Amino acid sequence: MKGLGRPPRRVLIVDGYNIINAGNDFSGASLADARDKLLSALMDYAGYSGQQVVLVFDAWMSDRLTRTEEKHGAVTVVYTQKGEIADRYIERLCDDLAQDIEYRRVEVRVASSDALEQTIVLGRGATRMSARELMYEMRALRESGIRHAAPLRPSARRTAIGDRLPEDVKRKLEALKKGVGNRE
Numbered sequence: 001m002k003g004l005g006r007p008p009r010r011v012l013i014v015d016g017y018n019i020i021n022a023g024n025d026f027s028g029a030s031l032a033d034a035r036d037k038l039l040s041a042l043m044d045y046a047g048y049s050g051q052q053v054v055l056v057f058d059a060w061m062s063d064r065l066t067r068t069e070e071k072h073g074a075v076t077v078v079y080t081q082k083g084e085i086a087d088r089y090i091e092r093l094c095d096d097l098a099q100d101i102e103y104r105r106v107e108v109r110v111a112s113s114d115a116l117e118q119t120i121v122l123g124r125g126a127t128r129m130s131a132r133e134l135m136y137e138m139r140a141l142r143e144s145g146i147r148h149a150a151p152l153r154p155s156a157r158r159t160a161i162g163d164r165l166p167e168d169v170k171r172k173l174e175a176l177k178k179g180v181g182n183r184e
Contacts, residue, residue, distance in 0.1 A: 008107040009100075010051040013093060013126070014042065014134065015086045015112035017057060022113045022131030039077060045138045046074035054078060054093065058086035087117045094124035101125035 016038060020026045025041075026034040039055060046053045053075045062082055067089075070077045080089050090110060100106040101124075108126040111134040112118060118128040129137070165173070 006105075008104050010049070011054065011097070011106055011108045012046075012049075012051050013054045013090050013108065013110045014038075014056065015090060015110070015114065015117065016055050017086065018112045018114055018117075019131045019134060023135050025135060039072060039075065041138055043073050043075050044142060048141045052076075056080065056086040056089050058084065058089070087112075087114065087120075090117065091120055091124065094121050094126050098125055 016035065020031075020034045020038055026037060029037060035057065042053050042055055045051075051074070055075055056078045058080045059082060064079060064082050067081045067084065068079045078089060080086060090112070094101075094108060094110070097106055097108055101108055108121075109129055110117070110121040110126050111129050111131065112121075113131040118130075121128055
């Protein structure tokens with residue numbers, strides 16, 4: 001069965017304006033500067049954490065007729081179209097990923113301090129985090145200097161599973177193997 005034994009792909013979906021409006025990290029900056037600062041921080045975070053990040057800004061009150069997506073390394077920035085709020089886009093994205101979430105091929109987290117949005121994404125199989133939790137996690141990861149908080153993908157470093165087991169677990173497995181061999 002495809003996907004077994006592989007760690008799930010990690011995706012963080014961020015409600016951009018919700019994060020900007022929730023924290024002191026962006027106070028005093030123009031909206032454009034705050035968006036750029038958040039994008040820059042998330043690009044850095046994606047590099048450290050090994051996650052794919054989708055940053056969503058709603059344009060429901062603008063004149064933007066179509067949704068646009070921009071790739072910035074591991075960060076995809078989505079600007080919704082006129083009349084579409086970020087919450088609805090995020091919910092549809094979670095719906096699109098629901099089967100992969102169910103089969104543990106992808107782990108989805110949604111960063112928003114909107115309590116209703118948090119409840120809705122939980123119902124779709126994603127996990128939630130508040131704006132404060134996201135900002136804390138980004139700062140902590142950056143300060144720790146960890147280049148890859150996520151385990152390296154198997155393609156990046158191939159090792160036998162036994163090489164990663166603690167010694168006491170290896171001994172127990174070996175004892176079980178010997179016990180099964182005696183019964184045959």
